[in-house]
Amino acid sequence: MSAATLLAHDPRALALGRALTDVAPAIQLRLNRNRGTLISLRGDRHAPRLSLHVALLDHPAALAELPEWVRRNGRGRWPGIQAAITSVFAGRPDDRAQGVPIPDEIRALPRLAGPLDLAALFARVHRTWFAHLPPPPVTWARSGPLRQRHIRFGCYRRRPAPLVSLHPKLDQPWIAWCFVEHVLFHELCHHAQACAPVRGESPHGARFRAWERRYPLHDQARRWERAYLQHVLGGTLPAE
Numbered sequence: 001m002s003a004a005t006l007l008a009h010d011p012r013a014l015a016l017g018r019a020l021t022d023v024a025p026a027i028q029l030r031l032n033r034n035r036g037t038l039i040s041l042r043g044d045r046h047a048p049r050l051s052l053h054v055a056l057l058d059h060p061a062a063l064a065e066l067p068e069w070v071r072r073n074g075r076g077r078w079p080g081i082q083a084a085i086t087s088v089f090a091g092r093p094d095d096r097a098q099g100v101p102i103p104d105e106i107r108a109l110p111r112l113a114g115p116l117d118l119a120a121l122f123a124r125v126h127r128t129w130f131a132h133l134p135p136p137p138v139t140w141a142r143s144g145p146l147r148q149r150h151i152r153f154g155c156y157r158r159r160p161a162p163l164v165s166l167h168p169k170l171d172q173p174w175i176a177w178c179f180v181e182h183v184l185f186h187e188l189c190h191h192a193q194a195c196a197p198v199r200g201e202s203p204h205g206a207r208f209r210a211w212e213r214r215y216p217l218h219d220q221a222r223r224w225e226r227a228y229l230q231h232v233l234g235g236t237l238p239a240e
């Protein structure tokens, strides 16, 4: 049955549609089967659009929370929705990391342990490895949907003025220091590129990769990312 047919005939989808209309009369509900965002709320207050993976219909606690979740624009704590997302995500066959033990040396990498002082860390990375360049400002990026399949951890903007931004999902106590440093280091390599442009060079070309490998924990940071990516994306806590 297609997602559109399900939306028109499935009693759970119909009940959800009615409950949503009570809190947001103009809301559009869409069901999807794509492997992207499991749940997303777009549009604005007057014309919100909620897209939901069909598998979430099997989770009554999540469905019960959704109208209030929409009304509060995703702010707050939603244990039913979180549990459903974790469960649907865990059931996906292409999540290779699922069930693969994390090596001790990766698990033991020092964690943030508290709130991240982005400006201080960025200043340290700049001072240590990029002191020859004028420092660009750094900022937190806007957070995306609750649950994402892909994510840009960092971003470098060259124009109108240089700016490095970091995804707020990296501000979690269990995230490894070296991973955040590695992301900021990567963006500063883009800054180095912008400060000494080479005509026709691709953004992640040979010069860039050679610079990037100068970060001493480059390999550990990449391995940490592979081990923990599903938790960063899913907003779930690693079990340890």
Ligand SMILES: [Zn+2]
Binding pocket: 186, 190, 203, 204
């Ligand atoms: Zn890049």
